[in-house]
Amino acid sequence: MSKTVLVTGCSSGFGRDIAKEFAAQGWNVAATMRTPEKETELQASERMGLLRLDVQDRASIDAAVASTLARFGSIDVVVNNAGFGLFGVFEETAREKILEQFEVNVFGMMDVTRAVLPTLRKQRSGVVINVSSGAGVFTLPMISAYCASKFALEGFSEALSYELLPLGIRVKIVEPGGVTSTRFGERSAKEAGERTPIADYAPFVEGAGRVFALLRQARGMATSEEVARVIFEAATDGTDRLRYLATKDITPLVEARRQTSEEAYIEMMRSRFSPKL
Numbered sequence: 323m324s325k326t327v328l329v330t331g332c333s334s335g336f337g338r339d340i341a342k343e344f345a346a347q348g349w350n351v352a353a354t355m356r357t358p359e360k361e362t363e364l365q366a367s368e369r370m371g372l373l374r375l376d377v378q379d380r381a382s383i384d385a386a387v388a389s390t391l392a393r394f395g396s397i398d399v400v401v402n403n404a405g406f407g408l409f410g411v412f413e414e415t416a417r418e419k420i421l422e423q424f425e426v427n428v429f430g431m432m433d434v435t436r437a438v439l440p441t442l443r444k445q446r447s448g449v450v451i452n453v454s455s456g457a458g459v460f461t462l463p464m465i466s467a468y469c470a471s472k473f474a475l476e477g478f479s480e481a482l483s484y485e486l487l488p489l490g491i492r493v494k495i496v497e498p499g500g501v502t503s504t505r506f507g508e509r510s511a512k513e514a515g516e517r518t519p520i521a522d523y524a525p526f527v528e529g530a531g532r533v534f535a536l537l538r539q540a541r542g543m544a545t546s547e548e549v550a551r552v553i554f555e556a557a558t559d560g561t562d563r564l565r566y567l568a569t570k571d572i573t574p575l576v577e578a579r580r581q582t583s584e585e586a587y588i589e590m591m592r593s594r595f596s597p598k599l
C-alpha cells in the first residue's frame with residue numbers, strides 16, 4: 323500500500339516541489355495550502371489531494387488531517403513547510419508582525435504536529451519533518467524575528483525528538499539556505515515595505531545591505547527541487563538522523579557556528595556587520 327505525506331504551504335516554492343517529489347515516488351500526497359481553489363500547477367488526482375489548510379486556523383488543520391485520513395487511511399510523514407521571513411531591523415517591525423511570524427513559523431508548525439501525533443502514535447511509526455533554515459543555526463541582523471522563529475523551531479524539534487523516538491516516531495530538521503526561485507523573497511520584500519524606518523539605523527542598514535549583497539553573490543544555484551529531494555531522503559532513509567543541511571551555500575557559516583569557538587565566531591560576525599574603522 324502506498325504511503326501518505328501531508329505537506330503544508332504547497333501553493334509555491336519548496337512545498338509545491340515537495341508535493342511533486344513525493345507524488346513522483348508513488349506516494350499519496352495531501353498537498354495543503356491556504357487557497358487550493360487558486361492552484362493551477364498541482365493537479366488533483368486519485369493520489370494527490372489539494373486541501374485547504376491555513377496554519378493559523380486550527381479548524382482548517384483538523385479538517386485537512388481528517389480528510390487525509392478518510393481518503394488515504396494513514397499519514398506516514400508530515401512536512402511542516404509553510405513559513406515566511408520578516409526583513410528589517412527589530413525596532414522598525416510592528417509587534418503584530420512578529421506575532422504573525424511566530425504564529426505561522428512556530429505555533430502553526432506545533433498545531434499541525436499536534437493534530438497528526440495521535441495517528442502516528444497509534445501506528446507506532448511516522449516522520450515529522452520541520453523545515454528550518456540556515457537562520458535556525460546562525461543569525462544575521464535584519465532578520466532577527468525570522469531567526470528567533472527558526473531557532474524556536476529547531477529547539478522544539480530537537481526536544482520533541484526525544485519524546486517521540488520511544489514511540490517509533492522520528493523528528494527531522496531540514497535546513498535550506500538561499501533559494502531564489504521560490505516566493506520567499508517576494509513576501510519578505512512586501513513585509514519590509516510595511517515598516518516605518520527609524521533614521522538612527524540608516525548607516526547600519528546601508529552597511530548590512532552591502533554584506534547581504536556579498537552573501538548573495540557567494541550563493542550557489544541551489545534549487546527548490548534539490549531541497550525537495552533532501553526532504554524526501556529525510557522521510558525515507560530509515561535513520562534516526564535529526565538534522566539535514568539542504569543546500570551547500572550555507573555550509574561555511576554553519577561550520578563556523580558549530581565548529582569555531584564562541585568568541586571567534588561572534589568576533590567574525592561583528593567585524594562583518596560593524597567593521598572597525
Ligand code: NAP
Pocket residue numbers: 330331332333334335336337355356357375376377378403404405406407426430453454455456497498499500501502504505506507509
Ligand atoms: P514561498 O514560496 O513563499 O512558500 C511559502 C509557503 O508558505 C506558501 O505556500 C505560503 O502560502 C505558505 N504559507 C504562508 N503562510 C501560511 C499560513 N498561514 N498557512 C499555510 N501556509 C502558509 O517560500 P519557500 O522558500 O518555499 O519557503 C518554504 C519554507 O522554507 C519556509 O518555512 C521558509 O522559512 C523556508 N526556507 C526558505 C528559504 C529560501 O531561501 N527560499 C531558505 C531557508 C528556509 P500562500 O501562497 O498562501 O502565502
